[in-house]
Amino acid sequence: MHTQFLLEFPWKAITAAWPDLACAIAEPLAGGLINKTVRMTSKDGRRSVLQWLNPVFPGTVTDDVAAICMHLASRGFSTFSVLPTCDGAAFLPHDNGSFRLLTHLEGDFLGHGDIGVAGLTLARFHRALADCTHVFSHHRNIHHPPFYAGRLREALETHADHPLHGEVEAISREVLPRLHPDCDWNTLPSRIVHGDPKLENFWRTADGVTLLDLDTVGRHCILGELGDAGRALCRDNGTFSMPLFGAFFGSYLQRAPELAVTEVAAIPESIELIAHELTARFLIDALEEHYFGWDPTHFANRGEHNLHRARAEHAFAVSVHECLDDCLKILVQ
Numbered sequence: 286m287h288t289q290f291l292l293e294f295p296w297k298a299i300t301a302a303w304p305d306l307a308c309a310i311a312e313p314l315a316g317g318l319i320n321k322t323v324r325m326t327s328k329d330g331r332r333s334v335l336q337w338l339n340p341v342f343p344g345t346v347t348d349d350v351a352a353i354c355m356h357l358a359s360r361g362f363s364t365f366s367v368l369p370t371c372d373g374a375a376f377l378p379h380d381n382g383s384f385r386l387l388t389h390l391e392g393d394f395l396g397h398g399d400i401g402v403a404g405l406t407l408a409r410f411h412r413a414l415a416d417c418t419h420v421f422s423h424h425r426n427i428h429h430p431p432f433y434a435g436r437l438r439e440a441l442e443t444h445a446d447h448p449l450h451g452e453v454e455a456i457s458r459e460v461l462p463r464l465h466p467d468c469d470w471n472t473l474p475s476r477i478v479h480g481d482p483k484l485e486n487f488w489r490t491a492d493g494v495t496l497l498d499l500d501t502v503g504r505h506c507i508l509g510e511l512g513d514a515g516r517a518l519c520r521d522n523g524t525f526s527m528p529l530f531g532a533f534f535g536s537y538l539q540r541a542p543e544l545a546v547t548e549v550a551a552i553p554e555s556i557e558l559i560a561h562e563l564t565a566r567f568l569i570d571a572l573e574e575h576y577f578g579w580d581p582t583h584f585a586n587r588g589e590h591n592l593h594r595a596r597a598e599h600a601f602a603v604s605v606h607e608c609l610d611d612c613l614k615i616l617v618q
Contacts, residue, residue, distance in 0.1 A: 393488070405536040
């Protein structure tokens with residue numbers, strides 16, 4: 286594993302903020318593309334998680350995370366906690382990003398056979414935060430299909446001479462008409478949601494299953510959350526899976542907070558919509574070639590990799606559309 290970034294950490298400032306980290310053993314952990322995460326083992330054997338937060342997130346997002354963790358714990362939802370600096374701050378500001386220290390949770394990720402458990406966990410998460418009154422320091426509009434429709438049209442016009450323009454345009458003709466929700470999300474309740482309910486964020490511990498990566502937690506229409514969960518968790522070999530849909534949402538609705546009939550009925554179409562939204566984002570990245578993560582061993586450039594992603598996501602969206610009626614029958618039952 287690449288460890289060069291450890292040499293760039295401001296260790297003097299870090300150990301001044303958290304003295305227990307002096308002489309601790311640092312072990313980089315595999316994880317997301319944005320933040321850098323390190324497991325720290327102190328001299329007395331205690332473990333914690335040190336994380337460099339990319340400047341795309343303001344440092345104050347850790348204040349939000351700390352508040353959410355405290356509220357979850359008060360409602361019996363097991364989670365990690367933010368360990369303050371010796372000055373009582375939730376994070377350590379730095380010239381490039383910020384640092385924070387979290388409690389370490391022994392455990393492992395859920396597997397593909399645990400989709401029902403994931404549904405139950407997300408429902409418990411939503412229910413635990415239903416009465417949370419925290420005012421967030423930041424707001425990320427995670428899902429906004431009409432916005433990405435406009436961005437895609439702009440990219441098609443700006444990059445008309447791109448080698449992949451013709452292939453991107455062909456997919457765009459099918460995607461763009463579908464990036465306008467039939468249900469106006471702005472008229473539905475704003476709820477606190479996780480923001481990134483993929484399987485890699487569900488973590489099983491001795492105290493139960495919890496959710497990681499709380500930087501995207503915020504107030505949004507729940508349909509974006511549930512649509513994204515269905516997109517991420519209800520697929521098998523790239524195709525929408527009715528059995529996984531039944532397992533996830535059958536478990537979710539058992540413990541979910543009270544939802545409006547319109548919210549429940551719009552879940553299947555929301556899965557298709559979020560898949561189309563992600564397709565549009567990949568198409569934009571294919572033309573702009575600025576996405577920071579790509580596989581140079583299989584693709585010549587970022588554009589080709591993102592076009593591959595777009596094709597796969599579009600195929601998934603089409604497979605969802607073919608199952609909308611069957612999905613509604615499961616939700617009604």
